[in-house]
Amino acid sequence: MPAAERADPAPAGNGRLGATVFAAERQLGGGLTHMRTLLDVTDFGVLPGRHIDATPGARAALRAASDVAGPVVLRFPPGEYHLWPDDAQRRELYVSNTVGDDPRYGVKAIALVVEEADDLVIAGEGARLVLHGLQTTFAVIDSHRIRVEGLEFDFAVPTVVDATVVDAGVEEGRAYRQIRVPAATLFSVEGASIRWHGETLGSGEVAWSGRDALEYTQIHDPARRRTWRAPNPLFDRVRSIRPVGERDVRIDYEHAEEPSDLGLVYSMRSTTRDHPGGLVLDSSDVTLSRLRFRFLHGFGVVAQMSRDVSFEGCEFQTPPDSGRHSAGFADFIQFSGCSGRAVVRDCLFDGPHDDPINIHGTYLRVAGQPDSRTLELEYPHPETAGFPQFSPGDEIEIVDRATLQAIASATVRTVRQPSGRDHDQPLRTIVVTVDAELLGDLVGRTAVENVTRTPIVRxxxxxxxxxxxxxxxxxxxxxxxxxxxxxxxxxxxxxxxxxxxxxxxxxxxxxxxxxxxxxxxxxxxxxxxxxxxxxxxxxxxxxxxxxxxxxxxxxxxxxxxxxxxxxxxxxxxxxxxxxxxxxxxxxxxxxxxxxxxxxxxxxxxxxxxxxxxxxxx
Structure with missing residues (x-):
C-alpha cells in the first residue's frame, strides 16, 4: 500500500489524554468491570470506514493498553478497518503443525499483538478488520486475563480460491467448463493457464501467487451439503482458457468427455502453513468471545503452551452472499500442549480445509541417552519444531512407540530446549534430566509426553x-x-x-x-x-x-x-x-x-x- 495512504499514529500520549475511566456497574462481555480504564483506537489515529492502514495506530493503542496499571478496555468502534503487513509487527515464532523449523517462515507478520498485558478487554462489536497480504490476525503473548470480543476478521484477498462450475458441456467435439470465482479473488489469464495472486504490497511485491489447481484441492457440493478431498480435473488436458466477464473463466479441453460436475465448488490452495491464523502463546485465562472469522490464512487459531483458554459464541464462516465457501486454510482451532481448561462452546464451524477442532500434546522421540537420568529428545515431524515443551517440575511419561504403553515416568529437573522465539538453541532437539534412574534401552523405540501440560476439555x-x-x-x-x-x-x-x-x-x-x-x-x-x-x-x-x-x-x-x-x-x-x-x-x-x-x-x-x-x- 502506498505510504501516503497509511494513517500515522497519534503523537505519543494523545490516546491517554482521550482515555476515560468508568465505574463498577457496567456489564461488559459477561463480566462486571470495576474502574476500568477505557481507551478508544480512534484516539490513536485509527479511523473506521477509511481504506487506509490502521496498523500503526492499532499498535500504538495496544501498547498503551498494555502499559496501563489495572484493568483496561480497548474499544474498536463499529466500522471497517484495514490492516496491511508492511508495518505489521514481526516476531520469530515456532508454532505447532505449521512449517516446523523452516527458516524461510520463522518470522511471522502479526496484525494485532497483545504482549505482556494483564486484565485487558478488546471490545469491537460491529468492527470489521480486513487483513491484506499474508498475516496472523492477532497474537496474545505472555499475557493474562485477556478477553477479545465482538470483532470480525476477514482477508481482502483470501489465499484459498473457490471456483464454482457454472456451465459445462461439449461443443464441436470438445469439452468445456465455465468457472466463476468470488469478487475477492484476483487472477490473470496467461495463455492456457491462470495465475491466481494476492495484492501488490507497499514493497511492490505481490503477496502470493500460484497457477491453475495450486497444490491442494477439496470439493464442495452445495446441493448435497458435503465437502471432500479429491483430485482436481479443472486443468487437465486444457486447450485454451479465456476470461468471460470479470469473474468467469471458460476452459476448453482437448478431450470430448462431458464434465459431470456442474454446480460443484473446487477450493484450491497451496500447502504451506506459513502463519498461524491466530495465536495464544504462553498466556493464561484468555477468552475469545463472539468473534467472526470470515477467513483465516495459515493454520487456524492456535493456543500453544497456554492455560485456561476459551472460545465462546464464535463463528467460522465466510461472509453471506460473497460467493466464497472456504473460511479457513487448514484447521480452525488447535490446542497444543495446553493445561487448565480448554473450552469451545456455542460456535459455528463451516468450511475449513482441515479439522475444526484439534486438541493434543506432542510426543518427542527419544534420540539419545547420555546417562541414566538424561534424555535427548527430538521433534520428528517436519511441521512441528522449535518451541519449548518442559519446565522443571513437570511430570513426563515414557511410552513404547509400538504399544503406546507407559514404561516409565519421572519429574523434570533441568531442561535445555528452544525458546520458541529465536533460533539460539537447536530447534529440533531438547535435553532433559529427570529425578529417577531410567532403563538403558530407550533410544528409538520410545517417545516422551509432558503429562503436566494436558487440559480438561469441554x-x-x-x-x-x-x-x-x-x-x-x-x-x-x-x-x-x-x-x-x-x-x-x-x-x-x-x-x-x-x-x-x-x-x-x-x-x-x-x-x-x-x-x-x-x-x-x-x-x-x-x-x-x-x-x-x-x-x-x-x-x-x-x-x-x-x-x-x-x-x-x-x-x-x-x-x-x-x-x-x-x-x-x-x-x-x-x-x-x-x-x-x-x-x-x-x-x-x-x-x-x-x-x-x-x-x-x-x-x-x-x-x-x-x-x-x-x-x-
Missing part, C-alpha cells in the same frame, strides 16, 4: 458443517466432555480419538471421555472413531479407557456409530440410531475389553471384528 453446543475431515480430534488424559453438538456430514469421523507416536506424533491417551447428547448426521466415516495408532495391541493393555457414549442421535449411511480399538471400559447406552442406506454394524470393536452396550428396543447388538472379546451388558 466442547458443547457447536455446529460442524462442510467439513472435509473430522469434526473434533482430542487426545488428553484429563476429563473430556463433548455434549450437545451437531455434526453435519463430516467427510470422516465426527469425533476422532487417536494417540500417535509414529506419524503426526500427537499425544496422548484418553482416560475420561464422555460423549453425550450429540447429533451425528450422515458422517462419511465412523461417527465416533477411537483409533490409537499402536502397531501392537493387547486387550489386557489398552491405550484408551473410560469412554461413555450416551444419549446421542446417529443418522448413518453405511458407517458405524462407534468404531473402537484398544479401549477399555466403553459404555454405550441410550443412543438412537437411524439407518438410511447400506446395513453396517452399529459398533465395531478391536482389542477392546470391559465393554457395556445397551440398545433401546429391538435394535441389533454390535458386531465385533474377529478376534475381539465379546461385548457385555
Amino acid at each position: 466442547i458443547a453446543r457447536n455446529i460442524f458443517r462442510n467439513v472435509p475431515t473430522r469434526g473434533v480430534l482430542v487426545t488428553t488424559r484429563r476429563a473430556v466432555l463433548i455434549e450437545e453438538n451437531r455434526f453435519e456430514r463430516t467427510e470422516m469421523a465426527g469425533i476422532y480419538v487417536s494417540c500417535d507416536a509414529d506419524e503426526w506424533w500427537e499425544s496422548g491417551p484418553v482416560r475420561d471421555l464422555t460423549i453425550r447428547g450429540n447429533e451425528f448426521i450422515e458422517p462419511g466415516g465412523p461417527a465416533i472413531f477411537l483409533d490409537p495408532r499402536n502397531t501392537r495391541s493387547d486387550p489386557g493393555h489398552p491405550v484408551h479407557s473410560g469412554v461413555v457414549v450416551a444419549e446421542n442421535r446417529f443418522v448413518l449411511d453405511g458407517v458405524s456409530a462407534l468404531d473402537a480399538k484398544s479401549t477399555h471400559g466403553i459404555r454405550f447406552r441410550n443412543n438412537g440410531i437411524v439407518r438410511l442406506g447400506r446395513p453396517t454394524p452399529d459398533i465395531v470393536l478391536q482389542s477392546c475389553s470391559d465393554v457395556g452396550i445397551e440398545f433401546d428396543g429391538d435394535e441389533p447388538p454390535a458386531a465385533p471384528l474377529a478376534g475381539s472379546p465379546p461385548s457385555g451388558n
Whole structure:
C-alpha cells in the first residue's frame, strides 16, 4: 500500500489524554468491570470506514493498553478497518503443525499483538478488520486475563480460491467448463493457464501467487451439503482458457468427455502453513468471545503452551452472499500442549480445509541417552519444531512407540530446549534430566509426553458443517466432555480419538471421555472413531479407557456409530440410531475389553471384528 495512504499514529500520549475511566456497574462481555480504564483506537489515529492502514495506530493503542496499571478496555468502534503487513509487527515464532523449523517462515507478520498485558478487554462489536497480504490476525503473548470480543476478521484477498462450475458441456467435439470465482479473488489469464495472486504490497511485491489447481484441492457440493478431498480435473488436458466477464473463466479441453460436475465448488490452495491464523502463546485465562472469522490464512487459531483458554459464541464462516465457501486454510482451532481448561462452546464451524477442532500434546522421540537420568529428545515431524515443551517440575511419561504403553515416568529437573522465539538453541532437539534412574534401552523405540501440560476439555453446543475431515480430534488424559453438538456430514469421523507416536506424533491417551447428547448426521466415516495408532495391541493393555457414549442421535449411511480399538471400559447406552442406506454394524470393536452396550428396543447388538472379546451388558 502506498505510504501516503497509511494513517500515522497519534503523537505519543494523545490516546491517554482521550482515555476515560468508568465505574463498577457496567456489564461488559459477561463480566462486571470495576474502574476500568477505557481507551478508544480512534484516539490513536485509527479511523473506521477509511481504506487506509490502521496498523500503526492499532499498535500504538495496544501498547498503551498494555502499559496501563489495572484493568483496561480497548474499544474498536463499529466500522471497517484495514490492516496491511508492511508495518505489521514481526516476531520469530515456532508454532505447532505449521512449517516446523523452516527458516524461510520463522518470522511471522502479526496484525494485532497483545504482549505482556494483564486484565485487558478488546471490545469491537460491529468492527470489521480486513487483513491484506499474508498475516496472523492477532497474537496474545505472555499475557493474562485477556478477553477479545465482538470483532470480525476477514482477508481482502483470501489465499484459498473457490471456483464454482457454472456451465459445462461439449461443443464441436470438445469439452468445456465455465468457472466463476468470488469478487475477492484476483487472477490473470496467461495463455492456457491462470495465475491466481494476492495484492501488490507497499514493497511492490505481490503477496502470493500460484497457477491453475495450486497444490491442494477439496470439493464442495452445495446441493448435497458435503465437502471432500479429491483430485482436481479443472486443468487437465486444457486447450485454451479465456476470461468471460470479470469473474468467469471458460476452459476448453482437448478431450470430448462431458464434465459431470456442474454446480460443484473446487477450493484450491497451496500447502504451506506459513502463519498461524491466530495465536495464544504462553498466556493464561484468555477468552475469545463472539468473534467472526470470515477467513483465516495459515493454520487456524492456535493456543500453544497456554492455560485456561476459551472460545465462546464464535463463528467460522465466510461472509453471506460473497460467493466464497472456504473460511479457513487448514484447521480452525488447535490446542497444543495446553493445561487448565480448554473450552469451545456455542460456535459455528463451516468450511475449513482441515479439522475444526484439534486438541493434543506432542510426543518427542527419544534420540539419545547420555546417562541414566538424561534424555535427548527430538521433534520428528517436519511441521512441528522449535518451541519449548518442559519446565522443571513437570511430570513426563515414557511410552513404547509400538504399544503406546507407559514404561516409565519421572519429574523434570533441568531442561535445555528452544525458546520458541529465536533460533539460539537447536530447534529440533531438547535435553532433559529427570529425578529417577531410567532403563538403558530407550533410544528409538520410545517417545516422551509432558503429562503436566494436558487440559480438561469441554466442547458443547457447536455446529460442524462442510467439513472435509473430522469434526473434533482430542487426545488428553484429563476429563473430556463433548455434549450437545451437531455434526453435519463430516467427510470422516465426527469425533476422532487417536494417540500417535509414529506419524503426526500427537499425544496422548484418553482416560475420561464422555460423549453425550450429540447429533451425528450422515458422517462419511465412523461417527465416533477411537483409533490409537499402536502397531501392537493387547486387550489386557489398552491405550484408551473410560469412554461413555450416551444419549446421542446417529443418522448413518453405511458407517458405524462407534468404531473402537484398544479401549477399555466403553459404555454405550441410550443412543438412537437411524439407518438410511447400506446395513453396517452399529459398533465395531478391536482389542477392546470391559465393554457395556445397551440398545433401546429391538435394535441389533454390535458386531465385533474377529478376534475381539465379546461385548457385555
